[in-house]
Amino acid sequence: MSEIADKVKKIVVEHLGVEESKVTPEASFIDDLGADSLDTVELVMAFEEAFNVEIPEDAAEKIATVKDAIDYIEKQKAA
C-alpha cells in the first residue's frame, strides 16, 4: 500500500473512530463507516491539512469512498 493510502486510512480511523479493518478501499464513508455530512467535511479538511493540498467543493463532493480519497490525493500529488 502506498504511503498516501496508509496516511488516508489512518486519518479515517482517527476521525471516524472505526476499526482499521473496516477501512477498505471500497468502504463508503457514509454507508459503511457511519459518517454524516459533517464528518465528510471534516475528513476532507483533515486530508487537506495532512497532504497540503486543496480539495475544492466540487471535487470533495465526489469523494465517497476511501479509494476516491486516495486516488484524488495521489493525482494531486503527482501533478
Added chain:
Amino acid sequence: MFRLDGKTALVTGASGGIGRAIAAVLHAQGATVVLSGTREAVLQEQVAELGGERAFYVTANLSDAAEADALVSKAEDVSGAPLDILINNAGLTRDTLALRMKDQDWDQVLNVDLSSPFRLCRAALKGMLRRRAGRIVNIASVVGTTGNAGQANYSAAKAGMVGMSKSLAQEAGSRGVTVNVVAPGFIVTPMTDVLPESQKEKLTSAIPLGRLGKPEDVASAVLYLCSEEAGWVTGATLHVNGGMAMV
C-alpha cells in the same frame, strides 16, 4: 448552577462596557477568560482586575480578516487550552441616515459586526466539532429585529448575525455545540453615555421595566447560554431589553 470551571472562553470587544461585564461574569463562574480588544492598556488593566489568574488578553483588530482568522488559535496559545466558549461581542457603529451613508460606513460595519464574527465562529467550530462540545454566543441587538432609523448598516449586520447563528446551530447541533444570540436593548455604556439626557428619558419611557439596561443584565443572559444547563437551547435569540420590544 451555571458554573464554568475548567472552561476557556474568548470574549471579543472585551474592553467595551458589555464585553467587560461578560468577561467578569464568566470568570467569576470559574472560566478561564481570554479578553480581546484593540486597546492593550485597557485589556492589561482588566486582566489585573480579574486577579491575574485564569485571565489573559490578546490584542486584535477585527476589521482585518487575517487577524480575525488567527484570533481563536492565538487565544488558545495564550491560555494553553482549547476554546470551549466563544463570545462574539465586538462591534462598532457608523450611524447616519441611509441617504448620507457612505459605502465605507456600510462596508466597515458589515465587516466588523458580521463578517468577523463569522470568521471567528468558523475557526472556533473546527475544534469544537472535533471535541464534541462548545458554546458560541453572538451578541446582536434589538435593532436587528426592529430596525432603527440611522442604523441601516448596524441593524443589517445584527439581523444577519441572527440568521448566521441559526444556520451554524443547525450545522453544529449533531456535535453538541450550541450557537445562540443575545440581543441587548438599550444598555448604558460609554458608547451610549454621549446621548443627551432628554433622549435617554424618552428611551426609558418606552421600556416597561422602567430603566435602561446594565452591562450585567446582558452578561447574565450570556452566562446562561454558556452553561451546561443550557445544553438543549440552540439557534435561539434571547432578547434582553427590559420589554422594549417583545419579539
